Amino acid sequence: MEFRQVEYFLAVVENDGINGAATALGVAQPTVSQALRTLERELGVHLFHRIGRGMVLTAAGRSLIGPSRQILRDVDAVEELLASADPGEITGSLDLMVFPALATGPIVDLVARFRRAHPKATVRFGDLRTEDNAPAVIRDGHCEFIVSHLPLDDGGRGLEVIVLGEQEYWFVYPPGTDLPPGPIELTALPDIPMVFVPRDGGAMSLEIDNAMRRAGVRPSLAVLSDHREIRLPMVLAGLGGSLVERALAESVQDVAVARPCEPTFTRPYGIAFDATSLSEAGRAFVEMVRSTIR
Amino acid sequence: MTYFVAVIDHGGITKAAQALYISQPSLSQAIRTLERRLGTTLFDRTGRRLTLTEAGRTLEVAARRILADVDRAKARVAAVRDLEAGAVEITTFSAFSLHPVVDLVRRFRARYPRIMVRVSDADGPSGVHTALRRGEAELGVTDLSAEHGGMVAIPLVEQHLVLAMHPDLAEGLPDPVPRALVRDVPLVVDLGSRADAARTGELLGTHNVVVDCAHPTATWEFVRRGIGATVVPAPLARQQMPSAAVRAIEPPLIRPVGLVLRAGEPSPAAAAFIASATEQLREG
Numbered sequence: 001m002e003f004r005q006v007e008y009f010l011a012v013v014e015n016d017g018i019n020g021a022a023t024a025l026g027v028a029q030p031t032v033s034q035a036l037r038t039l040e041r042e043l044g045v046h047l048f049h050r051i052g053r054g055m056v057l058t059a060a061g062r063s064l065i066g067p068s069r070q071i072l073r074d075v076d077a078v079e080e081l082l083a084s085a086d087p088g089e090i091t092g093s094l095d096l097m098v099f100p101a102l103a104t105g106p107i108v109d110l111v112a113r114f115r116r117a118h119p120k121a122t123v124r125f126g127d128l129r130t131e132d133n134a135p136a137v138i139r140d141g142h143c144e145f146i147v148s149h150l151p152l153d154d155g156g157r158g159l160e161v162i163v164l165g166e167q168e169y170w171f172v173y174p175p176g177t178d179l180p181p182g183p184i185e186l187t188a189l190p191d192i193p194m195v196f197v198p199r200d201g202g203a204m205s206l207e208i209d210n211a212m213r214r215a216g217v218r219p220s221l222a223v224l225s226d227h228r229e230i231r232l233p234m235v236l237a238g239l240g241g242s243l244v245e246r247a248l249a250e251s252v253q254d255v256a257v258a259r260p261c262e263p264t265f266t267r268p269y270g271i272a273f274d275a276t277s278l279s280e281a282g283r284a285f286v287e288m289v290r291s292t293i294r
Numbered sequence: 295m296t297y298f299v300a301v302i303d304h305g306g307i308t309k310a311a312q313a314l315y316i317s318q319p320s321l322s323q324a325i326r327t328l329e330r331r332l333g334t335t336l337f338d339r340t341g342r343r344l345t346l347t348e349a350g351r352t353l354e355v356a357a358r359r360i361l362a363d364v365d366r367a368k369a370r371v372a373a374v375r376d377l378e379a380g381a382v383e384i385t386t387f388s389a390f391s392l393h394p395v396v397d398l399v400r401r402f403r404a405r406y407p408r409i410m411v412r413v414s415d416a417d418g419p420s421g422v423h424t425a426l427r428r429g430e431a432e433l434g435v436t437d438l439s440a441e442h443g444g445m446v447a448i449p450l451v452e453q454h455l456v457l458a459m460h461p462d463l464a465e466g467l468p469d470p471v472p473r474a475l476v477r478d479v480p481l482v483v484d485l486g487s488r489a490d491a492a493r494t495g496e497l498l499g500t501h502n503v504v505v506d507c508a509h510p511t512a513t514w515e516f517v518r519r520g521i522g523a524t525v526v527p528a529p530l531a532r533q534q535m536p537s538a539a540v541r542a543i544e545p546p547l548i549r550p551v552g553l554v555l556r557a558g559e560p561s562p563a564a565a566a567f568i569a570s571a572t573e574q575l576r577e578g
Contacts, residue, residue, distance in 0.1 A: 098509065098512070103509035103511065103512040104509075104511050104512060105515075107512075108512050108515040108516060108519070111516075111521075112515075112520075115505065115521050116521075122501070122503065122504050122505070122506070123504065123505040124505075124506040125505050125506065125508060125509065125516075126486065126506070126508050127508035127509065193407075221410045222403055222410065222411070223403075223410070223413065224410060224411070224412045225411075225414075226413065226415035227386075227392075227413060229391060229392060229509075229510040230392060233392055233396045234396055234399070234400075237396050237399075237400045238400065239396075239400055239403055248511070
């Protein structure tokens with residue numbers, strides 16, 4: 001197995017086919033096809049189903065993604081190491097996948113601080129789409145760190161966890177909404193249409209959903225969107241209220257109407273990693289997180 | 295059923311026929327047909343006045359319930375048809391989820407406050423097509439420079455992409471910034487998003503993507519903290535990062551944005567959305 005084959009394989013996965021991969025890599029299409037066929041011959045298995053002009057991963061292909069990324073990361077780190085003048089300097093890539101509802105505030109602070117301390121290192125701040133079976137994402141080598149609600153699915157066997165904080169949800173309403181002070185009771189929501197993102201907060205939004213259903217609360221909906229970044233802009237545009245992470249709600253307190261939710265739903269969240277297989281950048285990050293979080 | 299209930303309400307065939315604007319014989323005939331079909335007598339015709347039999351009384355209760363159901367069903371459909379209820383289903387991807395979608399939705403909801411707007415996530419322009427073809431959404435907000443075979447495309451706005459960054463980072467950078475110079479600016483962009491990668495492709499050097507960030511909100515936070523610059527539509531830079539310095543790119547990065555939909559007559563809600571979106575266009 002050659003490094004180039006692995007690189008091409010991932011490019012085909014990430015660009016949805018040979019065409020896109022060739023463009024992204026800046027090489028000819030036959031070069032990519034050839035490399036892929038050689039890799040398949042060597043491994044003795046098809047990595048893609050070739051359906052018409054499309055390429056769909058086989059089970060074998062899927063199993064190769066994680067390990068391939070790990071290879072690329074390690075090679076990158078070595079290249080950076082050789083290229084850097086100062087051998088003590090941290091290079092390579094810090095590779096995290098973050099559950100969307102947690103991709104704000106503290107973790108951004110930590111990563112920003114890491115970047116300032118290690119300007120030669122880069123960061124992949126990826127998307128952890130689901131918290132179900134999240135630890136497998138690390139075990140399969142898709143990334144070095146996950147940021148997820150706690151406890152981790154399957155208890156996070158073999159992984160180390162550092163608690164970053166507690167997530168809490170607040171209501172925000174458009175600027176100028178006339179509401180009495182104090183928390184908003186979930187069972188007595190004001191008659192204002194809402195902007196919701198379905199299953200947004202993972203286990204936590206399920207908990208809130210269930211509480212509303214039990215209480216027979218069915219707020220009218222203005223907008224239902226899969227794009228969670230639209231919540232605050234929609235609220236600020238006067239389209240309706242929303243339920244957002246406390247830090248986000250507080251960040252708009254002076255323009256919009258932000259209120260805690262009664263009862264309070266909180267859930268701890270943290271960063272998890274496999275301490276036995278950290279890259280150099282990963283180790284530096286863990287050290288920094290530990291010294292910051294007390 | 296309507297005839298049967300009308301005969302009860304008007305106390306006889308003659309008056310009911312007048313109220314229904316039909317002839318008396320055809321109403322009598324209709325009632326007899328109903329009785330034959332049910333295999334029972336509904337009215338006692340022995341006295342001078344028409345009175346209900348036991349079976350007739352049972353049917354009356356059921357008939358009134360059915361008629362109310364029919365009315366409700368009609369009202370439900372009419373509400374959707376007349377834009378008093380229902381939903382309009384839109385699909386788009388992160389490049390447009392804020393600009394121009396938030397403004398389009400705001401305009402639409404201001405006029406049709408009872409119609410919910412559903413915005414689903416698609417994987418780039420091809421994902422928009424798939425969702426439209428499968429009927430998962432009726433309207434797509436997408437990049438009109440992509441291929442739209444077999445679909446109706448309605449141009450809306452041109453999205454001008456700019457660099458937004460912490461003022462410290464912008465120091466010494468000309469405005470506009472030549473594309474070649476952007477390759478020396480640390481960037482926070484989403485390399486995983488195909489639509490974004492295509493547009494930012496030539497701005498990327500080998501090492502200037504310092505954070506490959508899949509989360510829009512986090513991207514803005516990184517930019518505010520001075521970690522790097524990002525590429526965003528101009529209106530968004532002002533809204534999301536008011537403290538950021540903004541630089542145009544030379545030659546400019548412009549993307550035509552519009553609505554796409556399947557050929558054929560759109561639903562009333564979709565038609566209303568198109569109207570409010572294009573009206574906005576005319577008003578600038």
